[in-house]
Amino acid sequence: MEATTTPQATPTRAQGLRSRPVAWRRAVRRTLSSYTVQTVLQGILTIWAVMTFTFVLIRKMPSNPVQIETERLVREELLSYEEAYTRAASLFDFNPDQPLVEQYLEYLRKLLSLDLGKSITSAGTPVLDQILQYLPWTLFSVGLGLLISFTIGIFVGMAMAYWRGGIFDNVVTAIASILFGIPNYIIALLIILILGVQLHVFSVASALGRVDPTIQPGFTPEYIGSVLKHAILPVLTYVSATVGGWILTMKSSTISTLGEEYVTVAHARGLPQRRVLTAYVGRNAMLPLVTRLAISIGFVVGGSVIIEDIYRYRGLGKFLTTAIVARDYTSMQGVFLVIAISVVVANTLADVLYGFLDPRVRIGKER
Numbered sequence: 001m002e003a004t005t006t007p008q009a010t011p012t013r014a015q016g017l018r019s020r021p022v023a024w025r026r027a028v029r030r031t032l033s034s035y036t037v038q039t040v041l042q043g044i045l046t047i048w049a050v051m052t053f054t055f056v057l058i059r060k061m062p063s064n065p066v067q068i069e070t071e072r073l074v075r076e077e078l079l080s081y082e083e084a085y086t087r088a089a090s091l092f093d094f095n096p097d098q099p100l101v102e103q104y105l106e107y108l109r110k111l112l113s114l115d116l117g118k119s120i121t122s123a124g125t126p127v128l129d130q131i132l133q134y135l136p137w138t139l140f141s142v143g144l145g146l147l148i149s150f151t152i153g154i155f156v157g158m159a160m161a162y163w164r165g166g167i168f169d170n171v172v173t174a175i176a177s178i179l180f181g182i183p184n185y186i187i188a189l190l191i192i193l194i195l196g197v198q199l200h201v202f203s204v205a206s207a208l209g210r211v212d213p214t215i216q217p218g219f220t221p222e223y224i225g226s227v228l229k230h231a232i233l234p235v236l237t238y239v240s241a242t243v244g245g246w247i248l249t250m251k252s253s254t255i256s257t258l259g260e261e262y263v264t265v266a267h268a269r270g271l272p273q274r275r276v277l278t279a280y281v282g283r284n285a286m287l288p289l290v291t292r293l294a295i296s297i298g299f300v301v302g303g304s305v306i307i308e309d310i311y312r313y314r315g316l317g318k319f320l321t322t323a324i325v326a327r328d329y330t331s332m333q334g335v336f337l338v339i340a341i342s343v344v345v346a347n348t349l350a351d352v353l354y355g356f357l358d359p360r361v362r363i364g365k366e367r
Contacts (some may be wrong), residue, residue, distance in 0.1 A: 015339050043348040051333075051342040055104055058332050064096045065120045065327045092120045093331070102353035107333070121323075127334035130319065131155070135301070135338070137210055138308070138315035141231050142300045145238025150293055151245020152239070158282060160247070161254035172247065180244035185306040188237045192310070207233055208312040234304070234313050242296075246289065253285040260284070291350045298346025 067089045073084035074139040111118055160169045179187075196204040211217075212226040257263065258281060266276045304317035312318070316335060323331035 015062060039348050046344050047337075047340055050344075051337055052104075054336045054340070055333060057109060058329055059103070059335075060101060061327065065092050065329070067092055068097050068327055076204075079096075094120050117332040119328055119331050121326045121328045121331075127290055127330050130331065131316065131334055131338060134314065134316045134319045135315070138301060138304050138317060141234040141313065141315065142304050143297075144231070144302065145198045145235040145294075146242065146296060149169070149239045149243040150246055150289070150296075152243050153250050154282075154286065155290070157247045157250025158254050158277075158285065160251045161258065161285075164255065165286055169251075176244035176247040178244070179240055180248060182241070184237055184241035187240050188233075188307055188310045191233060191237060191240075202233075210313045210315070230313070233311050234307055237307055237311075249289060249292065250285065254281060254290050257281050257285040277283050291353060294346050294350035296346075296354060298343040298366070301342045 069088035308317035
């Protein structure tokens, strides 16, 4: 008796077409559940929310560019209000009577083509060009100060953790705590008052600004020296205002790391002290500071407003202050958008970086 075999069913073309959408939906679901993709989408949504809130908030501020110019013409040129308003309205490419929704839709339309608009008070100059003109100066001064303070904080904080309880630890802890509690603009005023006015370490008049206007710009020793000379005070302020936080954080992280079992095992194995410090203690103690550094980089753009105004340092912060005083809506929107993007991108990178450094964070969010 011959055994009968059941022929294996082969998928038909219709079944294959039906399975494709299922596989596609699974791939999309798997991608959207990814930790990195969720973090990026959250960052994009945050940027849109901040951008919209800033747009509405700016226009709810008292006065507008046309009104400010009108009041100036009435006060200085003794024109009637109607004449002053007509002249002011002709100077600016801005209609204060346009509905807010139409202004917002027009702003989004331009933004999709990477157009931040034109400055209202600077004769139609593109806002993006102005930002690109001032941004490098802010990145240079604040970035250099952040790098110096981070480096000092790492080494000093680690030294304090090893020699904790001694004179060095107590003195530096007190100084770091005081610096950490003082706002940066107070430190800037103290530097001018004590070093400039009282001790005459530098001339206040010659130290303000970002460069000596009498020197021709270029890659010459005179121009580079002038740039560095005028950047000393802002950089010193940024270092003084942030180094205390880095020192205290690194000290706490190092003390916590010294109590870990793998450090005790490394000492028990007879490993050299230098190897224990670099490969076991320093590297692991720096992990929380690396993510905090990534976040701090995002605040580089927005953390210079008051300091640049005090030192007359013409960076992006000084540009924003001038735009706020003149109610230059488009310039304010452009700077706030750059600040929001830099902060959100830095936080997103820090979140993703920490997820890779500590897989428990990534796995916990993907569940």
